Amino acid sequence: xxxxxxIPAALSVPEGENLVLNCSFTDSxxxxxxxxxxxxxxxxxxxxxIQSSQREQTSGRLNASLDKSSGRSTLYIAASQPGDSATxxxxxxxxxxxxxxxxxxxxxxxx
Amino acid sequence: xxxxxxxxRYLITVTGKKLTVTCSQNMNHEYMxxxxxxxxxxxxxxxxxxxxxxxxxxxxPEGYKVSRKEKRNFxxxxxxxxxxxxxxxxxxxxFGQLTGxxxxxxxxxxxxx
Numbered sequence: 677x678x679x680x681x682x683i684p685a686a687l688s689v690p691e692g693e694n695l696v697l698n699c700s701f702t703d704s705x706x707x708x709x710x711x712x713x714x715x716x717x718x719x720x721x722x723x724x725x726i727q728s729s730q731r732e733q734t735s736g737r738l739n740a741s742l743d744k745s746s747g748r749s750t751l752y753i754a755a756s757q758p759g760d761s762a763t764x765x766x767x768x769x770x771x772x773x774x775x776x777x778x779x780x781x782x783x784x785x786x787x
Numbered sequence: 788x789x790x791x792x793x794x795x796r797y798l799i800t801v802t803g804k805k806l807t808v809t810c811s812q813n814m815n816h817e818y819m820x821x822x823x824x825x826x827x828x829x830x831x832x833x834x835x836x837x838x839x840x841x842x843x844x845x846x847x848p849e850g851y852k853v854s855r856k857e858k859r860n861f862x863x864x865x866x867x868x869x870x871x872x873x874x875x876x877x878x879x880x881x882f883g884q885l886t887g888x889x890x891x892x893x894x895x896x897x898x899x900x
Contacts, residue, residue: 710888710889712891717875717894717896718893718894719877719891719892719893719894720877720879720891721891722888722889722890722891725888765829765830767830767889769889773818773835773837774832774845775820775832775889777822777829777830778829779829780829
C-alpha cells in the first residue's frame with residue numbers, strides 16, 4: 677500500500693527566503709503527483725501536477741520536481757512571501773487510481 | 788467558472804438523522820471522489836467514481852453511501868450519522884481516470900451530536 681510522507685511537518689521562514697518542501701512515496705509505480713495548497717478551514721487548491729513521465733513543472737515562483745525511481749518530489753518556493761503561508765500537501769495517484777495524500781507541511785512566512 | 792460545488796458547507800445534525808451532502812462539477816469530469824479530513828489523520832478517501840453508474844470504495848467507506856446517476860453529480864449519503872463521522876468533507880473531480888489534475892470543492896464541515 678502506497679505511503680506518502682512529507683518532511684518537515686512545519687516550517688517557519690523569514691520573508692524573502694527560498695525554501696524546499698519534501699515529499700516521499702514508497703511505491704514508484706505512480707501515474708502522477710500533485711501539489712496542493714490548503715488555507716485553514718478551506719479546500720485544496722491545485723498548484724502543480726507532474727505526470728509520471730515528467731521530471732518537473734513550474735508555475736511562477738513554484739517549481740516541483742519528480743524523481744520516480746527514488747520515490748521523491750520537492751516543491752521549491754522562491755522568494756517566499758507572507759501570503760505563501762499555508763499547508764502544502766502532496767498527493768500521489770497510483771495504478772489502482774488511489775490518490776494518497778501526505779500529512780502536509782505547515783508553512784509560515786514571517787514578514 | 789470551472790468549479791466543484793458542495794452543499795451544505797456547514798451542518799450540525801443529530802445521531803441517526805439521515806443526511807446528504809451534494810457535490811456537483813461543471814467541468815464534464817469522469818472521475819469524482821469523496822474525502823474526509825481529520826486532525827492527525829490527513830485526507831482519507833471514502834468513495835470514488837470512475838464514471839456514471841461506476842462507484843468503488845475507498846479507504847473508509849463504512850457508514851457512507853454514494854451514487855452517480857449523472858456525470859456532474861456525486862452525492863454523499865450518511866444513512867444514520869454517528870458522532871465519529873464529525874469531520875471536514877471534500878469532494879473532488881478530475882478529467883480522465885488516471886492522469887487528470889484533481890480539483891477540490893470548498894469542503895463541508897459536518898458535526899454529528
